[in-house]
Amino acid sequence: QANAVQAVRQVVEYCTEHYGPLSFASEGGSLKLIQARVTGGGYAANGCSLLDEQDFTAQNLSDPEKGAVPGEVFIHELVHQWWGLGNMFDTAGAGSPWSAEGLTVYTTYRIVKELYGDDYAQKHYVNQWRAEVEDYYLNFYIRHPEYLQKLPEAERLRIENDLAYVRWYSEMPLMLLKAEELVGGEEAMDSILHGLFNRELDWSYPYLTYQEFLDACGLTEEDLSLA
Incomplete structure (x- = not known):
């Protein structure tokens, strides 16, 4: 429990300093985290954040894609308060690595x-x-996507989900690391992400898009290509 409290404090302090406070935190800056069985990743308002209890099962906390050890997976799930709830992401389409998971x-x-x-x-x-990512680019179905469409639907969906997982949890973080280098380092990237987190939202479409990120960095999709 002490480690969990410490992790919460570390995430809140880091993300608040680098990106800004959560809009749904209470007036005094406090935030109540409530675990429940929810769909869609959670919900937040009026100083409370509802998290899916499935995020904190032993199975999820042991997911190496989200962190090296359970404590780091816990950090990952808390960071979603900023990237996922604090800022919602659009779906950039099939085959795109852009998602809340990457950030x-x-x-x-x-x-x-x-x-x-x-x-x-x-x-x-x-x-x-x-x-x-190296294994991903060598994957037969990435190199020959036409064969993926010939598979039975259940098998095709399983493979597509596995490939999407790599795009979100490995390819996009590497692209962000490359963007960090191209914009001038961690401090410059933090400034860009702070600006995106605190941007004025268009409530008709409040989602953070990949193009908005690229524009803020002064980069193109080609600049971040890893192939």
């Missing part, structure tokens, strides 16, 4: 890097992303 994984990496150092973060995050 959440990247932010988790940055927090872990600050807590445990460069070597730890490189080994447990960046190196893992690179290995999975």
Whole structure:
């Protein structure tokens, strides 16, 4: 319990400092986290945030795509208060890596890097992303997508889900790391993300799009290509 409290504080302090306070926190800045069985990733308003209890099961907390150890997966799920609830993401279409997961994984990496150092973060995050993306680009169905469409629907959907998982949890974080380098480093990236998090929303379509991110960075999709 003490570790959980510490993790919550670390995430709140880091994300508030780097991106800004949550709009749905209470007037005094407090936030109540409530676990329940919910769909759609959660809900937040009036100083309370409702999180899916499935996020904190032993199975999810052991997911290596979200963190090297359960405590880091816990950090990942809390970061979704900023990237996912605090800022909602559009779906960029089939085959796109853009999602709340990519920015959440990247932010988790940055927090872990600050807590445990460069070597730890490189080994447990960046190196893992690179290995999975290399395998992804060698995947038969990525190189020959026409054959994927010939499979039975259930098998096709299973493979598509597996490939999407790599795009969200490994390819997009690597692209964000490349963007960080191209814009001038971590401080410059933090400034860009702070601006995006606090941008004035168009309530007819309040979602953070990939194009908005690219425009804020002054980059193109080609600039972030890993192939």
